[in-house]
Amino acid sequence: MTQKAIQFNRNSIGLLGLAFFVVIAGLFFWWSGEKQASSWSAEERAILESLWLGNLPPLPPDQTNGVADSQAAAKLGQKIFFDTRFSANGQISCASCHQPQQHFTDGLPKAFAIGQTRRHTPSIVGTAYSPWLYWDGRKDSQWSQALAPLEDPNEHGGNRMHYARLMSADAEYREAYEALFGEIPDFSDLNRFPADAGPVENSAWNAAWQAMTEENRHFVNQVFSNIGKVIAAYERQLMPGETRFDQYVESILNGAEENSEAILSDDEIRGLRLFITEARCLECHNGPLFTNNEFHNTGLLPFPGELPDQGRSRVIEQLQTDPFNCFGPYSDAMVERCFELRYMRTDRIELIGAMRTPSLRNVSNTAPYMHKGQITSLTEVLEHYNQAALALIGHNEAEPLGLSRSQLQQIEAFLNTLDAAFVDSEEWGQSP
Amino acid sequence: MLNFKHFFIQIIAGTTFLLAALSVSAAEDVWQSSGGSFVVSYSSEIMPVPINQIHQWVLHIENTAGQPVENAELVITGGMPEHDHGMPTSPVVTEYLGDGNFLVEGMRFHMMGYWEIILEITQGSLNESVLIALRI
Numbered sequence: 001m002t003q004k005a006i007q008f009n010r011n012s013i014g015l016l017g018l019a020f021f022v023v024i025a026g027l028f029f030w031w032s033g034e035k036q037a038s039s040w041s042a043e044e045r046a047i048l049e050s051l052w053l054g055n056l057p058p059l060p061p062d063q064t065n066g067v068a069d070s071q072a073a074a075k076l077g078q079k080i081f082f083d084t085r086f087s088a089n090g091q092i093s094c095a096s097c098h099q100p101q102q103h104f105t106d107g108l109p110k111a112f113a114i115g116q117t118r119r120h121t122p123s124i125v126g127t128a129y130s131p132w133l134y135w136d137g138r139k140d141s142q143w144s145q146a147l148a149p150l151e152d153p154n155e156h157g158g159n160r161m162h163y164a165r166l167m168s169a170d171a172e173y174r175e176a177y178e179a180l181f182g183e184i185p186d187f188s189d190l191n192r193f194p195a196d197a198g199p200v201e202n203s204a205w206n207a208a209w210q211a212m213t214e215e216n217r218h219f220v221n222q223v224f225s226n227i228g229k230v231i232a233a234y235e236r237q238l239m240p241g242e243t244r245f246d247q248y249v250e251s252i253l254n255g256a257e258e259n260s261e262a263i264l265s266d267d268e269i270r271g272l273r274l275f276i277t278e279a280r281c282l283e284c285h286n287g288p289l290f291t292n293n294e295f296h297n298t299g300l301l302p303f304p305g306e307l308p309d310q311g312r313s314r315v316i317e318q319l320q321t322d323p324f325n326c327f328g329p330y331s332d333a334m335v336e337r338c339f340e341l342r343y344m345r346t347d348r349i350e351l352i353g354a355m356r357t358p359s360l361r362n363v364s365n366t367a368p369y370m371h372k373g374q375i376t377s378l379t380e381v382l383e384h385y386n387q388a389a390l391a392l393i394g395h396n397e398a399e400p401l402g403l404s405r406s407q408l409q410q411i412e413a414f415l416n417t418l419d420a421a422f423v424d425s426e427e428w429g430q431s432p
Numbered sequence: 433m434l435n436f437k438h439f440f441i442q443i444i445a446g447t448t449f450l451l452a453a454l455s456v457s458a459a460e461d462v463w464q465s466s467g468g469s470f471v472v473s474y475s476s477e478i479m480p481v482p483i484n485q486i487h488q489w490v491l492h493i494e495n496t497a498g499q500p501v502e503n504a505e506l507v508i509t510g511g512m513p514e515h516d517h518g519m520p521t522s523p524v525v526t527e528y529l530g531d532g533n534f535l536v537e538g539m540r541f542h543m544m545g546y547w548e549i550i551l552e553i554t555q556g557s558l559n560e561s562v563l564i565a566l567r568i
Contacts, residue, residue, distance in 0.1 A: 343522050
């Protein structure tokens with residue numbers, strides 16, 4: 001054999017070896033990639049199940065609201081929810097900002113009704129599961145929450161006296177109200193019950209409220225709080241619908257992994273895996289509603305020229321003294337059952353700049369994001385968490401993730417699988 | 433290379449998790465106080481300990497001779513040291529149930545992961561703390 005031939009043979013052996021290595025490595029990468037996309041450990045399956053809509057427990061009873069589960073109350077609440085007479089200018093209803101076709105949000109950074117509000121409109125769907133309402137959780141029941149916008153000058157802008165009188169004056173409302181709560185007080189005596197009165201910013205209305213006797217104020221508060229209770233009964237009907245993600249998990253739990261791959265793409269599955277592992281989303285966005293309903297500072301910046309939002313740290317006292325809280329005279333709960341309010345966290349330092357974790361169901365349909373709508377797209381939201389810069393006030397609980405651009409895209413692809421119309425949207429998604 | 437990296441990270445993370453879980457459960461749910469005077473165990477109204485649900489615990493406290501501790505003052509705090517934050521609630525011991533058992537109301541955990549509950553026990557001149565570790 002010539003030197004050249006030996007050389008050739010050596011070269012070809014080397015080339016063969018290299019080719020062999022490339023094939024094996026390729027197979028390994030293919031295998032590990034496939035495995036990563038579709039194979040779940042027992043522990044991971046348990047996590048998937050914990051996020052699955054099928055794992056959502058029955059609605060917890062709202063002991064503060066005696067009509068929470070009454071269909072008649074829900075129907076009455078639905079009418080009020082869409083009724084623009086419940087506003088100072090006759091043009092604003094709850095549905096003006098909580099628009100059913102937009103999953104009960106409005107698509108704006110900050111809500112705009114009579115004026116612009118301080119924060120972004122959150123969705124209502126599934127909030128019956130939360131012990132706290134609003135971004136800062138300054139209300140401890142859905143009915144108590146529903147009352148505040150009615151008197152906020154930038155939202156409905158009215159006063160409780162006006163609303164109580166409307167319930168009593170409208171024949172249809174009166175009949176439905178009395179079937180639920182008994183006789184409605186007679187508000188026709190303008191000496192006892194002025195045209196407009198309430199503990200609100202409007203000084204004339206406020207003065208009229210202060211001039212009323214305590215007993216008369218109580219009559220008005222009773223009707224006002226019942227308006228909140230029927231609205232809450234309606235809001236309790238707004239439940240999230242089944243998404244592609246839920247179908248995928250159901251298929252995994254049934255052992256039909258082959259079918260499951262037709263439900264989610266490889267990228268979506270990889271995004272899901274990142275969501276429950278390295279991206280650490282699960283730390284706050286956990287449970288079937290993808291929220292722990294707790295308060296976290298994640299280093300969000302205010303809009304230029306605005307002061308940073310103090311969040312949860314500012315509302316502790318307000319919660320404790322709110323006449324419409326669980327302890328108060330208008331709550332139907334026994335005081336000793338008010339566990340959430342009694343044992344809520346009160347150390348303000350940790351709560352500086354902390355806001356309630358929102359659900360991620362329908363997240364791709366509910367832009368913009370965060371408590372002031374500061375972030376316009378999911379891509380930017382994920383970038384925000386990937387960087388986790390220092391907070392302007394308080395302490396950013398998030399830490400930099402170091403994920404690659406393609407990994408962030410995969411998480412975004414997964415988040416897009418969480419879309420679905422809410423349950424019974426035809427019955428509950430429009431004015432009755 | 434990215435897949436290799438993830439593969440090893442997952443193996444390491446999985447092993448760490450498994451070891452941590454084993455070490456917690458191997459402790460048989462009995463916890464000794466800092467000065468050695470008290471032995472504490474707990475039971476939760478809901479087992480396994482749930483996330484995102486307010487619930488009650490019963491703490492059982494004995495002295496080293498195995499006698500139930502009765503007249504103790506208890507203060508409960510806790511949190512997730514890895515995340516540098518406390519509990520989402522302020523739990524309180526509300527009732528002595530007898531036989532060394534104390535009712536704790538307002539327990540709530542809002543994240544999965546490693547938690548530490550710190551129980552401060554004062555009995556007469558003794559003041560000791562107990563660290564209860566649990567993974568949810």
